[in-house]
Amino acid sequence: MISTIILSDKEEKVLKNYLEEQVEFRVLAETDDSDKIYDAVKELSSAVLFVNLDFIEEDFHFISSLTDRYKDLRIIAYTQTPSVDLMIKTLRAGASALLSVPFLKSEFDTAIDKVKNELLHKQKEKSKCRIITVFSNKGGIGKTSVASNLALELAKITREDVALVDLNFQLGDVTTFWDLKPTFDLTYMVNNPEKLNKDFLLNTLERYKNTSLHILADPPYFKGADNISSKQILGLLGALKSAFSYVVIDTSAGFDDKTMTAVRNSDLTLLVTVANLPALRNTQRCLELFEAEIQDKDSVQVIVNRYMENDEITIEDMEKLLTRHIFDKVPNNYFTMMSAINKGVPVSEINKDSNVAKAYKALALRVSDFVYRLK
Ligand SMILES: Nc1ncnc2c1ncn2[C@@H]1O[C@H](COP(=O)(O)OP(=O)(O)OP(=O)(O)O)[C@@H](O)[C@H]1O
Ligand SMILES: [Mg+2]
Structure with missing residues (x-):
């Protein structure tokens, strides 16, 4: 089971609906307090964080500080104003994907499959x-x-x-x-x-x-x-x-x-x-x-x-x-x-x-x- 956290200033209904279809994922928390993320992730063996990039005002330092510190955390960012430049910056900061809003199911599936495979693989390795x-x-x-x-x-x-x-x-x-x-x-x-x-x-x-x-x-x-x-x-x-x-x-x-x-x-x-x-x-x-x-x-x-x-x-x-x-x-x-x-x-x-x-x-x-x- 992979714990999932959503960081946004509004309720992400579509995202939550998509996540509900994924048996391996469980939405643990939705928050608009980025400081809380560090404490939450610390407690988890592996996790996925969805970040509303518009809400955090494209704070790439926030993303890279998390991905540097927590090796089994994956970040999927999303924005209403996608661009190639933004995509490059997001991925460079260590995020796994940048999705555009409104969410596209196919984009979501590709991103979620990628992080799922990586994290489940790690969990498997740990188990005898x-x-x-x-x-x-x-x-x-x-x-x-x-x-x-x-x-x-x-x-x-x-x-x-x-x-x-x-x-x-x-x-x-x-x-x-x-x-x-x-x-x-x-x-x-x-x-x-x-x-x-x-x-x-x-x-x-x-x-x-x-x-x-x-x-x-x-x-x-x-x-x-x-x-x-x-x-x-x-x-x-x-x-x-x-x-x-x-x-x-x-x-x-x-x-x-x-x-x-x-x-x-x-x-x-x-x-x-x-x-x-x-x-x-x-x-x-x-x-x-x-x-x-x-x-x-x-x-x-x-x-x-x-x-x-x-x-x-x-x-x-x-x-x-x-x-x-x-x-x-x-x-x-x-x-x-x-x-x-x-x-x-x-x-x-x-x-x-x-x-x-x-x-x-x-x-x-x-x-x-x-x-x-x-x-
Ligand atoms: N190596 C074998 N040589 C001869 N007969 C076999 C061999 N393996 C299985 N059978 C026979 O084939 C039949 C079906 O086997 P089994 O019940 O294991 O299949 P199954 O795929 O589990 O079937 P189901 O789809 O009904 O669950 C049994 O009667 C069994 O004795
Ligand atoms: Mg049988």
Whole structure:
């Protein structure tokens, strides 16, 4: 969450409306007292300040003294009389952008995206936790299988606390995969944000046997799920970050707000596909969409599920089609996968020497190393 302050002598309704659409931003204060800004910013780890340049009478010294002093502060100035000269002076003083009034949505979006990316990136660097989202825009492709088994293998390999979160609200199936009857589900968590501290999370999230894997299940009733907002998901992810080393998110097959919130806030998104043309075309579209949203191309990687050596479409074909390296593959093994689901246990418990169990372990090793090398 990025705290935002507005410095102006009048109420900036349009600006506030635009900011309300941004889940990552929260307007903390509106003030016409520039002296108060120093004290407010001092208390914040990162912040964005909107400055009415006409009101401060183009006091560039004020802007540069703030940006010099607070490295994680971004300033967006705005004026009714924009000019190239003013733009140069504003940017030289260290502001991130100069907007013209009346505000243009496109100008606002460009400026806000720039500061958002910079600040969220910094926040991520400070946190030890890595968030991994498993996604596909097609149903039944193996998201839950990958997310569940990857989360367990990560916990086993690293021995660190791993959370598996089911964001698949309509047809959530993580609980079925693990044969669990959770006492606390996601609805409870997001409706009680004040309780979400490290101790509470580690103690209440269902633990899988004696491993360090903790499972946060899907809400049992659809009704509650509909009311969960992206903002609440963001709050939940923030809390999970403080308690776990890895958070693995299972998603539903669509680009809804909650899924996109997870993707935008993940260190790594694993896009699951299979070796057939319709699935690959979908993956292609999905990559295009994600790449427009995400700064670091490496933070989205493709996994081929149900892979068979003698498939008509080879890995090379897929790489050519997607113009991307395939991150990893999980072999097709219907029998082992089905017995695991039917018994409600991970595949390694059905047969740890099976090709799928080995593949999930290798995937976890690769992921645990890769996420720490990402920018
Ligand atoms: N590597 C595999 N080999 C064989 N079958 C698999 C493999 N991975 C998954 N399956 C099977 O595919 C089916 C769908 O898997 P899964 O539930 O993980 O998909 P999903 O993408 O989560 O589906 P949904 O969109 O419904 O959430 C399951 O019956 C599972 O057993
Ligand atoms: Mg699923």
